[in-house]
Amino acid sequence: MLKSIRTELFIVTVLMVIIPLITCSIFNYYIISRDVGTKMREDSLVFTLSVARNIRSLIDKSYAVAEELSANTDISSFNPANQEMILRQAASRHPQFDLLFVQDIHGWQTANSLGVPGSDRSGRWWYKKFMSLQTPFVSKSYYTTTDNTAVTSIFMPVYSLDGLIGILGADLKLDSIQDLVEQLTIGKGSYTYILDGQGTVVAHPDKNQVAELYNYQTLTRTIQQKDANGIPLRDRYNNHITQEYPISVPEKLHEVVSLALQGESGTAEYQDLSGNDMICAYTAVYLPGNSENWAVITVDNKTTAMATATQIIDKNTWGTAIALIGTILIVYLLSRRITHPILLMDEQIKRITRGQLHKPLAGDFGKNEVGRLAHSFEDMRATLAKVQTEQENMFLSTIRALVMALESKDGYTHSHSVEVAEIATKVAAELGLSQQEQFKIKFAALLHDIGKIGIPDHILNKNGSLSDEEWDTMRQHPTIGAKIISTIPNMEEIAHIIKHHHSRWDGKGYPGGILGENIPLGARIIAVADAFQAMTSDRPYRQALSYQYAIAEIRRCAGNQFDAQIIDAFLKVADQ
Missing domain, CATH: 3.30.450.20 (PAS domain)
Structure with a gap:
């Protein structure tokens, strides 16, 4: 509603001032572009005749x-x-x-x-x-x-x-003619080329056309045939053995070349093979002796050339445009002054809805009714942020109590969980997750092994390998942990992450029955962080593995044990 009010004010004003300007500009463009186009074609032909005289002189x-x-x-x-x-x-x-x-x-x-x-x-x-x-x-x-x-x-x-x-x-040497043509190039979007009496390119900005004898009459290019060592082949009279290949030239340009070689001069328009509108001037070069005429073709990109007309129109309408733009700007600023503070509060409401309570409402809203409303709104946000902080502190206290309980059974698990939480939080940030999502993942990572409270000490602290039966017991800790955390209010999502932090991307993890993107994103992140930290830490039954080995193992398991997208983010964090 607020944006539509501003838009309506703006549109009405724009229509009142822009329609006359557009009408006037269209009329001016028609008149000026017609005159400029005529002058441009005349100048192009004069230039082309000048090039022809220079070629004849050479x-x-x-x-x-x-x-x-x-x-x-x-x-x-x-x-x-x-x-x-x-x-x-x-x-x-x-x-x-x-x-x-x-x-x-x-x-x-x-x-x-x-x-x-x-x-x-x-x-x-x-x-x-x-x-x-x-x-x-x-x-x-x-x-x-x-x-x-x-x-x-x-x-x-x-x-x-x-x-x-x-x-x-x-x-x-055709280089001498090529140099002359390049020296006489008249600007961006314009170029000149020379054809001999049979339509073959003598000089062209694209030197490959000279080297391959492009012919605009026969529509062919001529390539020297070479042996396996790259040496040109010749016949018994020492003439080069060549092969002709077809080339494409716009039909109108083909006609222009024929006219120029027949001794005519003039201008024409055509579309090149890319669909660009082109203007060309053409003339013949009358050579001494019993020689065929050459041709000079000058080509201009019509859009680039007509930019001059646009510049003239811009200059003619500049004074009027300044006044009109000034009027539009005033109306826009007035409408913005009325609606901008309320729009800022609307954006703040959206951030609060997403749980982003700690960013203050910025801006000077004055002391009018809108300003007072903004200040009251900011007080409300600050109160909500305080409540959120208190809740987070409560959660942290809960976590500390749970971690202390686990530490009493397994000192390794405490330090392991802290490091896993640090890695998981960095990966979540690399994935672009919100602060709220990062906070949840950090909580879940700190508590991901809390279920080990329910695992017997002789299994948890065993120095050797676990038996199959003991492994079955150990695999219960994600489910046990989820049950413990789910009893705390508002912790259901964190409990779900804890339950599935040993689920595998290919569905072979535990507890079973879940795979791929059905695994919570937080659980997929923690799974990678948990595996890396475990491999690089000393355990009762082995010493820590090397960083390089752990990274290689993580890479190897992408797409089967772990989510490949999470691996990519993790490797960026690891490189840092």
């Missing part, structure tokens, strides 16, 4: 180097030593190249920038393409034979007065 510079080398007289002389010297010098001046090399028109490599011996390249795909076109071009991405990395190459004709006499090749 390719043009490398193209110019290759063109200059192909016209060098030391290259066209086809003196291998002179060619190698020129290629090595050029490679050192232009680190974007992975390899520079010269082929004759028959496909034999006469020199390269690494200085390795030449070989027959007439079977390579790029050689066949060049001899067919006999014009310069920038190639698709492919794996090199030198270090098995992905590159794109520039191929130039080498002429003499007699005509075409060879080919100059320049393997351009």
Whole structure:
């Protein structure tokens, strides 16, 4: 009732001030998000065109180097030593190249920038393409034979007065393009990637796509085949042997790639494979020579990008929101001031119902009617707590009398019970039981062997092993103890715990007929504490066992003799 009064006051006020704000915010969001979305797409396309110009500039510079080398007289002389010297010098001046090399028109490599011996390249795909076109071009991405990395190459004709006499090749590291793309990344949720003329990834934030030649046109990725030693396999023409695997690309993105490779520019929206709304801008990169167009794709997460629109709306509505929030806060504080003290007393009543009498009612309740009620309530709690303390002291006195009676027969049992009570209380706390439950378990643990009062002294204090008949007598002590304690008022639950502290989880304990969770929780806790203390104490018929042995034995009996959950809590206590 009290919470509903506060809630009603709060809701009425909120509805009066929030509905106009929401209506205004929705309208503003529509207008601003539309304008921001348009501006964002325009900016993304401008950025993408800028990236394309930078890529073209990088390719043009490398193209110019290759063109200059192909016209060098030391290259066209086809003196291998002179060619190698020129290629090595050029490679050192232009680190974007992975390899520079010269082929004759028959496909034999006469020199390269690494200085390795030449070989027959007439079977390579790029050689066949060049001899067919006999014009310069920038190639698709492919794996090199030198270090098995992905590159794109520039191929130039080498002429003499007699005509075409060879080919100059320049393997351009894709790392240089990758670095350029990473430098031009425009922010969180946005990235750019480059595709060659056949749709193969040249640069991408996910470098694995570059390494595996992801193709957004054929929707495949290409993996080099390797032998058992991890060495790439090649055919008789030294081409890499590869295997293609399918990849998944959103249909709309597939269309965008085709448009870009055909020379178009623009923007589009699509959902990625995770269901995220994406905005992309695309354009072509027109490469020199007889080369296919490349494509630049810039992708923005629409939700992240539209956060700008949300920020603008927040700024526009901030002043109004402060005033409205202030009004709501005042109403809330007023309703809280009226109902909070009574709610605190309601919580205190619940704690008292659970037997938690020793926590005072905290707070300044003033001197009004509610305050006077709170002070009277606190006086009542203090009186109940005093009565509870007196009852606990009475129980303790009863326990002391019983323990003294038992001690007169068996001095070991007294110290044993005190240590079992200490262990059991710690395990109960580790299990998160309430103070009241811990108190009951402590009582039961102190009295768990009280039934030994009814066991004859010659059995109780016997130095050797007990006979079967004597064991039958000894097994009566839990039942005897329960009968003794049950005669004390309000001790029925403790008596039940004492009766079953030798019951086993698997039902093989005594007295029989009870197993598993039907055994009182306190009895299951005391069973573990009792066994551990007994094993680590000197007995009339043996010396104390080691701590390590006792722990191992307790672990071994989890799930059959003992509750495994209790064992887990006990082991944590033991580790501490």
